[in-house]
Amino acid sequence: MSRRTEHQTAGHVAVETDSRIDNAQGTDPVSAPDGPINSEGQPEAASTQAGSTEAANLKTERDQLLDRLARLQAEFDNSRKREQRERGEFRDYATANVIEHFLPVIDNFQLALKSGGSADQLRTGVELIVKQMEDILRNLNVQVVPTVGTQFDPRVHEALDSVERNDVPDHQVLDEVRRGYTLRDKMLRPALVRVAKNEEQKSA
Numbered sequence: 001m002s003r004r005t006e007h008q009t010a011g012h013v014a015v016e017t018d019s020r021i022d023n024a025q026g027t028d029p030v031s032a033p034d035g036p037i038n039s040e041g042q043p044e045a046a047s048t049q050a051g052s053t054e055a056a057n058l059k060t061e062r063d064q065l066l067d068r069l070a071r072l073q074a075e076f077d078n079s080r081k082r083e084q085r086e087r088g089e090f091r092d093y094a095t096a097n098v099i100e101h102f103l104p105v106i107d108n109f110q111l112a113l114k115s116g117g118s119a120d121q122l123r124t125g126v127e128l129i130v131k132q133m134e135d136i137l138r139n140l141n142v143q144v145v146p147t148v149g150t151q152f153d154p155r156v157h158e159a160l161d162s163v164e165r166n167d168v169p170d171h172q173v174l175d176e177v178r179r180g181y182t183l184r185d186k187m188l189r190p191a192l193v194r195v196a197k198n199e200e201q202k203s204a
Contacts, residue, residue: 101136105129145180145191147173156180158190162197170198
């Protein structure tokens with residue numbers, strides 16, 4: 001064999017050997033990715049794109065939550081304002097209902113003041129007006145506190161003074177100075193009364 005043939009053969013073997021080494025190391029220049037690789041083995045460009053997508057999703061979710069919070073706040077404010085308005089309307093309605101009952105009473109007082117009758121006629125007219133007012137209060141569930149002849153009760157009575165009396169039980173109400181009223185179970189005002197003071201009964 002000539003030297004030229006030996007040289008060509010040796011070169012061919014060297015080329016094949018280098019090719020095998022390159023294939024074993026996985027450095028195929030066609031399949032190798034372009035650009036730097038991150039710690040997860042992915043190209044940094046793809047990792048950056050994924051991070052941008054995640055940030056955009058988080059921003060969208062945040063905006064949706066803020067919008068929902070704003071809507072809930074607006075609904076709460078509207079509900080509170082509506083409740084206040086309805087409460088005011090109910091109070092005005094209740095007040096108007098009570099006033100409407102007493103308008104005829106005022107009319108009768110004005111007629112009594114304009115009348116030219118005697119004192120007895122005026123007194124009779126006032127008594128009728130008082131009875132009319134009592135009927136109205138009764139229709140509104142307002143009750144008069146019992147006084148004269150009952151035992152003094154600090155829950156419904158207020159003692160103006162005491163009078164020494166030995167012919168009636170101690171702490172019995174003798175006189176009513178001012179009427180007291182209750183609305184169902186609620187005290188509107190206590191009755192102002194005078195109370196008996198029986199020293200003989202206390203010492204017995």
